[in-house]
Amino acid sequence: MISQSVKEALQRFVPVENIRFDEPLKNHTTFRVGGAADCMVFVQSVEQMQKVLGYLQKVEIPFFVMGNGSNLLVGDKGYRGVILRLAESMSDVAVVGNRVIAKAGASLAKVARVALEHGLAGFEFAAGIPGTVGGAVIMNAGAYDGEMKMVVDDVTVMDSQGALMVLDNETMEFGYRTSAIKKQKFVVTECRFLLQPGNKDDIKAKMDDFGARRREKQPLEYASAGSTFKRPEGNFAGKLIMDAGLRGFTVGGAQVSEKHCGFVINTGDATAADIKNLMEKVQEEVYRQFSVKLEPEVIMLGEFA
C-alpha cells in the first residue's frame, strides 16, 4: 500500500498524469499475466529518476525498473512497491559516426530502424527482439548471429544513490543472458552501440530474413516471454522438452507451445500460477528423463500466492 504522504511526495517529482496506482501488470507484460503493482511511475528524465530513486530509498519502499515487460513473469498478486518505467522522452535514438546512441527506453526495433536508415550494420539480430535497450543490455539479449556484447560500446547507468557512471563493454562482463549489472540495482539510462558501415539493402535483407524465421518458428500469435528457459550447455531447452514428450503440455491456460517447445504460451486465460506450475512440471520431467536442470530465462517478479 502506498500511503497518502508517499503519493504526495511522488507528485512533487513527477507529473501526476505519469503516476498510476493499483496498476494491473498484465497490461504491461508480453505474457499478459500479473496482478496489480501498488504504483507505477513513468519517469521522464534522468533528473526525475535521481529524485524518485533517492526518495524511495529514503522511505525504504521497494522498486523495480521495467522495460517492455517481455522477459517477466509477474505473480497474480502483483508487486508491493513501485514499478519504474521510462517514459517516451527517455527513448530517443541518435547517430554520431558509426555509433548509435540510444536512451534506455528505446525499443530495439527503433534502434534497428535507425541503424538501417544510416547504413549501419551489426544490429540486425536484435530487430525482432521485443525489448527495450535497458532490458536488452541487462540481459545481454541475443539471437541468430549476435548478442548485445558484440555491439555495445558503453552503457550509462545510475547507481542506487543517483550517481551516473559509464561502463565500458568489458566492465559489463556480458555472459549468456546476463551482465555484471543484472543483480545490482542499477538503472540503465543510455547505451552507445558501435556498428560498422554497411550496405542498406544487405542490412534490410538480413533483418527481413531473421523476421521471417521468427514468424515461421515462433508462436508469435500467442502471449509469451520468448524462450522460457536458458539453453543448457551442449543442448537446447526446446529439444529436451519435446523429447520428454511435453509438446502441447498444458496447465490451466498455460501451454508448452506446439510450434516451438522452448516457448511457454498463454493460450488466453492463463494465470501466473498456471505458467509457474507448468514451468516447474517441465523442469521436473526433463530432469527425471535426462538429468538436465532447466533454468528459467524469464525473471519472476512479485507475489504468486
Ligand SMILES: Cc1cc2nc3c(=O)[nH]c(=O)nc-3n(C[C@H](O)[C@H](O)[C@H](O)COP(=O)(O)OP(=O)(O)OC[C@H]3O[C@@H](n4cnc5c(N)ncnc54)[C@H](O)[C@@H]3O)c2cc1C
Ligand atoms: C516473442 C518474444 C521473442 C523473444 N526473443 C528473444 C530473443 O530472440 N533473444 C533474447 O535474448 N530475448 C528474447 N525475448 C525476451 C526479451 O524480449 C528480452 O530478454 C529483452 O531483452 C527484455 O527487454 P525488456 O525491455 O522487455 O525488459 P523487461 O522484461 O521489462 O525486464 C528484464 C530485466 O531487465 C531489467 N531492466 C529493464 N529495463 C531496465 C533499465 N532501464 N535499467 C535497469 N534494468 C532494466 C528489469 O529490471 C529486468 O531485470 C523474447 C521475448 C518475446 C516475448
